Every structure is written in C-alpha cells, then in structure tokens.
Amino acid sequence: MTAVANQGTRIRALHREPQESQRDFTVLLDVLSRPGRVRRLDAPEFAPTAAVAACGLGDVEVPTLVLAEDGDPWVEAVHAATGAPRATAAKARAVVALRPLADEDLRSLPRGDALNPELGARIFAQVESLAEGEHPADDALVLALTGPGVRKENRLTVRGLSRDTVTALVEANSSFPLGVDTFLAARDGSVAGLPRTTRVRVVADGGS
Amino acid sequence: MTTYPTTEMPSTDTAVRRTDRLAGPAPRPGIFDELSKREIRRAVLSGIAIPGYQVPFGSREMPVARGWGSGGLQVTLSLVGQDTRLKVIDQGEDAGVNASNLRRLVVGHVGCEEETDTREADVIQSRHRIPEQPLQDGQVLVLQVPGAEPLAGIVKNMDEQRRMHAEADYSKMWVRLYEDIVHNGLITNAAGYPVLVEGRYVMTPSPIPRWDVPKLNHSEGVTVLSAGREKRIFAVPPHTLVEPLTFEDRPFEVERTPGAACRLCGSDDTYIVQEPGPDGTFSTWVCSDTDFCRRRRAGDAPEVTALEAALAHTREESTI
Numbered sequence: 001m002t003a004v005a006n007q008g009t010r011i012r013a014l015h016r017e018p019q020e021s022q023r024d025f026t027v028l029l030d031v032l033s034r035p036g037r038v039r040r041l042d043a044p045e046f047a048p049t050a051a052v053a054a055c056g057l058g059d060v061e062v063p064t065l066v067l068a069e070d071g072d073p074w075v076e077a078v079h080a081a082t083g084a085p086r087a088t089a090a091k092a093r094a095v096v097a098l099r100p101l102a103d104e105d106l107r108s109l110p111r112g113d114a115l116n117p118e119l120g121a122r123i124f125a126q127v128e129s130l131a132e133g134e135h136p137a138d139d140a141l142v143l144a145l146t147g148p149g150v151r152k153e154n155r156l157t158v159r160g161l162s163r164d165t166v167t168a169l170v171e172a173n174s175s176f177p178l179g180v181d182t183f184l185a186a187r188d189g190s191v192a193g194l195p196r197t198t199r200v201r202v203v204a205d206g207g208s
Numbered sequence: 209m210t211t212y213p214t215t216e217m218p219s220t221d222t223a224v225r226r227t228d229r230l231a232g233p234a235p236r237p238g239i240f241d242e243l244s245k246r247e248i249r250r251a252v253l254s255g256i257a258i259p260g261y262q263v264p265f266g267s268r269e270m271p272v273a274r275g276w277g278s279g280g281l282q283v284t285l286s287l288v289g290q291d292t293r294l295k296v297i298d299q300g301e302d303a304g305v306n307a308s309n310l311r312r313l314v315v316g317h318v319g320c321e322e323e324t325d326t327r328e329a330d331v332i333q334s335r336h337r338i339p340e341q342p343l344q345d346g347q348v349l350v351l352q353v354p355g356a357e358p359l360a361g362i363v364k365n366m367d368e369q370r371r372m373h374a375e376a377d378y379s380k381m382w383v384r385l386y387e388d389i390v391h392n393g394l395i396t397n398a399a400g401y402p403v404l405v406e407g408r409y410v411m412t413p414s415p416i417p418r419w420d421v422p423k424l425n426h427s428e429g430v431t432v433l434s435a436g437r438e439k440r441i442f443a444v445p446p447h448t449l450v451e452p453l454t455f456e457d458r459p460f461e462v463e464r465t466p467g468a469a470c471r472l473c474g475s476d477d478t479y480i481v482q483e484p485g486p487d488g489t490f491s492t493w494v495c496s497d498t499d500f501c502r503r504r505r506a507g508d509a510p511e512v513t514a515l516e517a518a519l520a521h522t523r524e525e526s527t528i
Binding site for chain 1: 242243245246247249250251252253254256257258259261263264286287288289290345346348370371374375406408409430445446447448449
C-alpha cells in the first residue's frame with residue numbers, strides 16, 4: 001500500500017472521470033444484477049474501493065454519509081471529490097462504510113416507504129476480500145445467495161464482514177420492497193452486489 | 209430540359225462550413241452531461257434492486273422528441289462507452305428510421321461501435337421487440353417505453369395508481385382481465401401485455417408483442433425499460449420471475465398464424481409480420497427481426513429461438 005501524504009492525492013483518486021464512471025457503472029450494474037458475482041473496479045490501489053465506487057455514482061444531489069474511524073481523512077475526500085452534501089444516517093441516500101457496519105447503523109438508515117421504496121439507502125461497504133464460490137477459511141464468511149439474478153444459489157466468500165452485520169442486513173431487508181442495497185468492496189478493487197431482493201444465509205463462519 | 213441559374217440560397221452544408229471557418233472547429237457536441245448520466249445510473253440500479261417498480265427520474269430534454277425513444281436514449285447514453293458495441297432496433301429492424309437515427313446519434317456522440325449482430329452487441333436499444341436470438345450474460349436490453357403505467361387504462365388518478373402499486377392491490381386489474389374474457393372470450397391485450405415481476409409488481413413490458421413476453425422470464429440478459437415522457441425507469445434483472453397475468457383456465461398464448469412463414473428464410477418459429485405487396489394487399493409474411501432472418505438464410509442462426517428456449521425453461525420449472 002502506497003503511503004498517501006496529502007489530501008489532494010486522495011481527492012484525485014476519488015474524482016472519477018467520465019470514462020471511469022461509465023466503466024464503474026457497467027461493473028456495478030453487472031454485480032448488482034447477479035448477486036454472488038465478483039468483478040473489479042479499475043481503482044487506485046491506495047484508495048478504499050467502497051469510496052471509489054460511491055464517488056463514481058454520487059454527486060451534489062446525493063446526501064451521503066461516510067462512516068469511518070474518527071479523523072479518517074477519506075471522509076473529507078469523499079465529500080470534496082463529489083460535492084455530495086453530508087447527511088445524517090436517517091437522511092442518507094448513499095452510505096460509504098469504511099469501518100464495519102454495526103447493528104445500530106443499519107437500524108437507523110432509511111429503507112424507503114411503500115410509495116417510494118427507492119429512497120432506501122445505497123450502501124458501499126469496505127471489506128477485506130471477496131471471492132466467488134465457497135472458500136472456507138478461519139477469518140472468512142461464506143454466504144449463500146438466492147433471489148432475482150441468481151439461477152439457483154450462488155456462494156460468496158467474504159473476509160472482513162461480520163456475521164452480525166449480515167444479520168442486521170437481513171433484518172433491514174426483511175420487508176420487500178423496503179430495504180437497503182449493498183455493494184461490498186474489497187481492498188483489491190473487487191466488488192459484489194447484495195440488492196434488497198437477495199436472500200442471504202451464512203453457511204460458514206470461520207470466525208466462530 | 210430547363211436549366212436554372214444558380215442564384216439559390218447556399219445549402220445548409222455550406223453555411224455550416226463557413227461558420228466553422230469563422231469560429232474554428234465546433235466543440236465536441238454534448239447532448240448529455242455527466243450529472244444527468246449519474247442520475248440515470250442511480251435510477252437503473254434502484255430499478256434492478258426493486259424489479260418491476262417504476263423509479264422516478266429527472267428526464268432530460270433530448271435531441272429527439274419525447275415519445276420517440278428519449279427515455280431509452282438516456283439509458284443507452286448512460287451505459288455506453290467507447291468500447292461498447294451498440295445495436296438499435298425498431299420493431300426488430302436495424303435499418304428502421306427511428307433505429308438508424310438513434311444509433312447514429314449515440315455513435316456520433318460517444319464514438320462507440322455500431323453493431324447489428326445481436327450476438328455481438330453489448331447494449332441493445334429496442335423499440336417494441338426482443339430479439340429472436342437468446343440474450344446472453346453481459347448483454348443489456350434497453351426498451352423504449354411509450355406508456356409506463358400498466359394501470360393507466362384502469363384508474364386515471366396517478367396517486368391511486370401509486371397506492372395500488374404500493375399496496376400490491378391489483379384487484380381492479382384482475383377484474384379488467386376477467387371482463388375482457390367475458391366480453392370477448394379472451395384477453396385482448398396484444399402489445400404491452402401486463403406481467404407480474406417476482407410476484408410483487410405488475411409491470412408493462414413496453415408494447416412488445418405477446419411473442420416476446422415469455423423471453424423476459426429468467427432471461428440471461430438485463431432488461432432496462434425507460435419512459436422519457438413519463439420520467440420512469442424500471443428493470444428486470446437476469447433470472448427473475450416474470451409471469452403474464454392470466455387465469456388458470458385461460459393459459460397465456462402467443463401470436464401464431466397457422467401456415468404462415470417468412471417469405472425470405474422460411475421460418476415459422478419467429479415473429480413474422482405481413483408486408484404489403486405491389487397491389488397494396490397484405491399477402492406475404494416476413495420476419496420482424498431482420499438480423500435473425502439474415503442469419504437464418506446464411507445458416508448462422510441457432511435452431512432454438514429465444515421464445516422456444518424461454519417456453520422450455522418455463523415448462524421445466526413447472527414440472528419441478
């Protein structure tokens with residue numbers, strides 16, 4: 001990982017050019033349409049992929065909440081690169097989670113209402129790594145996914161996502177069409193989609 | 209033959225060239241800005257996450273009139289990049305007026321590749337047909353939608369339509385279909401047959417013929433439907449349940465004319481349309497999908513059409 005000295009470098013990394021945001025979008029559309037599929041964004045390696053993905057889609061019209069450790073300079077960088085206004089959890093349209101999502105986070109995010117289900121938050125969650133299929137390991141979570149976009153059942157192996165977060169996500173998406181749509185984004189630039197329609201089951205949890 | 213003196217007005221062409229000389233080269237023509245593209249992209253992702261739900265979006269003015277594919281054009285412009293292969297069809301035909309103009313507009317704006325072979329296309333924008341060639345993983349079908357609301361003919365009030373969708377209260381739709389059977393002996397919807405997506409939202413598949421409706425069920429490709437005039441985008445992800453609304457004792461049927469076949473390729477398993485003869489009467493049939501017809505004649509088309517594949521899949525599912 002390259003050391004990043006100044007804020008300008010971070011903002012440049014998150015500032016997506018038209019061609020980059022078009023390519024990002026086709027990748028995000030593909031992984032959201034086919035839960036369990038993992039594809040890579042062409043992102044600078046020192047930048048958190050979750051922030052890169054969010055910055056290709058966000059702009060001044062998208063109230064955004066960046067969840068991170070105190071003093072994380074990437075929070076400022078996301079707002080500076082996109083012009084997206086800061087939002088509270090209850091008003092956020094996009095959420096960039098650079099730290100693990102807690103149960104309280106997911107409980108306070110909007111899920112839309114019956115007339116406007118599209119107002120549910122779009123979450124970009126940073127994880128350690130993502131792999132298609134089942135690769136059980138000590139620190140990995142294996143998810144079984146079914147629902148639209150999945151032929152029968154897809155398996156997805158995630159490092160850096162806790163079982164509690166998955167449980168909270170399942171709870172947030174328990175009353176379709178209300179819910180939140182999630183992109184998992186890993187260090188190496190790979191992304192996977194978990195739309196609110198996806199039924200998620202934890203089949204192996206190396207951590208427990 | 210009379211010759212006329214050349215005192216007419218300079219052609220537009222010459223006028224443009226003169227302006228160019230005065231002002232320097234024109235800037236790259238921009239018809240769709242980045243912020244608008246991002247808004248469309250967010251609406252498409254919401255549509256994928258809530259299959260069949262009509263996501264409102266800020267529809268922009270386009271260089272085509274609303275109702276001429278402006279919605280589809282906005283989605284296509286948000287999707288394509290320089291390395292995208294783009295196919296545009298109008299009723300199955302790549303050379304139709306609407307199709308060739310929209311294709312020229314997008315290609316001229318983005319510099320992407322033109323494509324007519326359905327198998328090679330990354331993005332297919334279509335006015336009212338789904339190709340006979342089964343769609344593949346990685347392809348996106350963009351359907352132009354002239355009327356997004358399946359309940360429009362049943363209740364006029366838009367708030368009431370939204371309430372019905374929100375509560376999945378489709379009883380009036382069922383009553384309408386039932387009355388249709390009582391009055392006419394069958395459900396008469398020809399184009400835009402209403403479908404139920406993933407058991408939740410009733411959606412219009414845009415005015416595709418009934419022939420194309422089963423292809424939406426468990427498709428390999430992504431389908432995005434966009435209505436520019438009504439400012440609504442909706443979508444069907446791959447491998448998603450799409451069922452035509454019908455009653456158990458009235459199975460859904462597609463158009464078939466016994467004995468009719470394409471005059472050019474001889475197919476009777478594709479969607480065929482009547483063409484006028486020299487005397488103005490309609491007596492012969494041709495394939496609506498010109499790419500598939502051409503490849504059938506060249507022996508380069510699959511035996512099994514998208515419809516057959518879709519019906520086989522539905523039969524397989526129903527026996528499990």
